[in-house]
Amino acid sequence: MLTKRIIACLDVDAGRVVKGIQFVDIVDAGDPAELAARHASEGADEIVLLDITATHEGRATLLDTVRRTARMLFVPFCVGGGIRTARDAEQVFNAGADKVSVNSAALTDPTLIDAIGRSFGAQAVVVAIDARRDPHATDPVRDAQVFVQGGRKPAGRRIVEWAREAEARGAGEILLTSMDADGTRGGFDCELTAAVSQAVSIPVIASGGAGTVAHFTDVFAAGKADAALAASIFHFGVSSARSLKQGLAEAGVPVRLPC
Amino acid sequence: MRVTVIDYKAGNLTSVLKALRHLGAEPIVTDGDLSLAEHAERIVLPGVGHFAATERLDSTGLTPAIRSAIARGVPFLGICVGMQWLYAGSTEEPRQPGLGQFSETCARFPDGHQKVPHVGWNSLDVFNGSHLLAGVAPGEFVYFTHSYRAPITPATAASTTYIEPFASAVERDNVFGVQFHPEKSGETGLKILRNFLAFQPKEAAC
Numbered sequence: 001m002l003t004k005r006i007i008a009c010l011d012v013d014a015g016r017v018v019k020g021i022q023f024v025d026i027v028d029a030g031d032p033a034e035l036a037a038r039h040a041s042e043g044a045d046e047i048v049l050l051d052i053t054a055t056h057e058g059r060a061t062l063l064d065t066v067r068r069t070a071r072m073l074f075v076p077f078c079v080g081g082g083i084r085t086a087r088d089a090e091q092v093f094n095a096g097a098d099k100v101s102v103n104s105a106a107l108t109d110p111t112l113i114d115a116i117g118r119s120f121g122a123q124a125v126v127v128a129i130d131a132r133r134d135p136h137a138t139d140p141v142r143d144a145q146v147f148v149q150g151g152r153k154p155a156g157r158r159i160v161e162w163a164r165e166a167e168a169r170g171a172g173e174i175l176l177t178s179m180d181a182d183g184t185r186g187g188f189d190c191e192l193t194a195a196v197s198q199a200v201s202i203p204v205i206a207s208g209g210a211g212t213v214a215h216f217t218d219v220f221a222a223g224k225a226d227a228a229l230a231a232s233i234f235h236f237g238v239s240s241a242r243s244l245k246q247g248l249a250e251a252g253v254p255v256r257l258p259c
Numbered sequence: 260m261r262v263t264v265i266d267y268k269a270g271n272l273t274s275v276l277k278a279l280r281h282l283g284a285e286p287i288v289t290d291g292d293l294s295l296a297e298h299a300e301r302i303v304l305p306g307v308g309h310f311a312a313t314e315r316l317d318s319t320g321l322t323p324a325i326r327s328a329i330a331r332g333v334p335f336l337g338i339c340v341g342m343q344w345l346y347a348g349s350t351e352e353p354r355q356p357g358l359g360q361f362s363e364t365c366a367r368f369p370d371g372h373q374k375v376p377h378v379g380w381n382s383l384d385v386f387n388g389s390h391l392l393a394g395v396a397p398g399e400f401v402y403f404t405h406s407y408r409a410p411i412t413p414a415t416a417a418s419t420t421y422i423e424p425f426a427s428a429v430e431r432d433n434v435f436g437v438q439f440h441p442e443k444s445g446e447t448g449l450k451i452l453r454n455f456l457a458f459q460p461k462e463a464a465c
Contacts, residue, residue, distance in 0.1 A: 045379070
């Protein structure tokens with residue numbers, strides 16, 4: 001049976017993990033390669049590395065970070081942040097990523113999705129979307145507003161129509177972050193996730209709002225998510241992807257165990 | 260051990276090369292040097308993307324070179340589209356023939372049931388006697404990403420169920436194919452690649 005994926009996400013700035021999942025017993029908690037390997041060995045089904053660096057020097061460091069992180073990683077590895085051209089994507093692939101995630105740049109130029117998919121296959125293109133419900137819209141969920149620049153600026157697009165366009169252009173997966181739920185630890189936005197998941201045939205990865213194992217159970221059932229991003233939950237009582245997955249298995253969610 | 264990895268410009272090879280090196284093999288990439296295929300000790304044909312990309316194997320002359328290597332008994336492993344290429348063809352690109360080692364045709368998952376593509380970790384039901392999957396316990400998970408698949412036949416080495424059962428691995432003598440990505444399937448995947456590297460073919464008939 002196809003299992004629900006638990007994806008560990010690391011935010012990286014200039015080669016160091018600055019946010020995301022950290023372990024108390026690792027002295028050097030900021031090394032992406034070390035943390036990624038740790039997550040993989042503790043049951044994460046996939047690793048996402050998000051580069052939040054804005055500087056040119058930081059971009060060069062990123063490729064080195066990707067290379068070091070990929071070296072000992074034998075689960076799918078996705079890299080996002082600052083990928084603006086097919087050439088940027090190619091460099092990240094050559095450094096060892098299996099997938100790239102594109103967000104703002106794809107909204108500025110949607111043909112970026114086509115271009116990367118043509119060269120590397122649809123399975124290698126993850127379109128990340130940050131969305132917030134629009135209380136003024138006829139359908140606040142399906143017409144949730146899409147934001148760019150880390151959630152600072154409305155993109156002038158609606159979630160369901162943009163997700164469908166991304167799929168039609170050759171996206172392999174959608175990484176959907178609910179800006180309403182993000183950081184709350186009050187649970188994923190299951191309605192928003194379900195609206196997107198039912199509108200497309202490609203997998204949808206839910207992100208934002210995780211606080212308990214039950215939140216994951218909900219987003220896989222009610223939210224119809226195919227995968228979920230686990231980040232800060234590991235700070236708050238759930239020690240590893242494996243223990244999260246054991247909790248999910250007890251609740252009847254199919255997960256990869258043992259892992 | 261030298262392993263010839265065929266590059267037909269369908270996706271990137273980095274992960275496959277990395278996994279082979281990790282296991283102590285020495286991968287050599289060719290996108291058209293026929294001698295590397297003809298004199299290969301082992302051949303890996305990776306692959307992601309569209310079946311039409313395998314046309315490049317024909318236009319570069321690699322197809323007959325690989326065919327003769329297989330006939331000499333050289334162990335061959337096709338991954339994903341590389342497995343599908345072992346069949347007569349795929350409905351994804353009906354004008355492009357496969358190698359025809361297996362006579363069936365690959366086809367798309369039926370629509371209207373669950374999402375297509377099939378993406379994520381799914382389990383293997385290994386059939387008895389597989390060399391490639393030796394030591395893989397029932398229900399071990401591997402990573403898939405694909406929309407087309409091969410039917411279950413006597414050559415099937417493992418089946419996986421998504422919408423319906425399909426061939427997730429195929430095996431006959433020195434010819435192996437896996438629909439999943441062993442290079443992305445954790446310890447289980449590495450074990451399968453290790454089996455491939457350790458496989459000793461019987462002497463080919465002269």
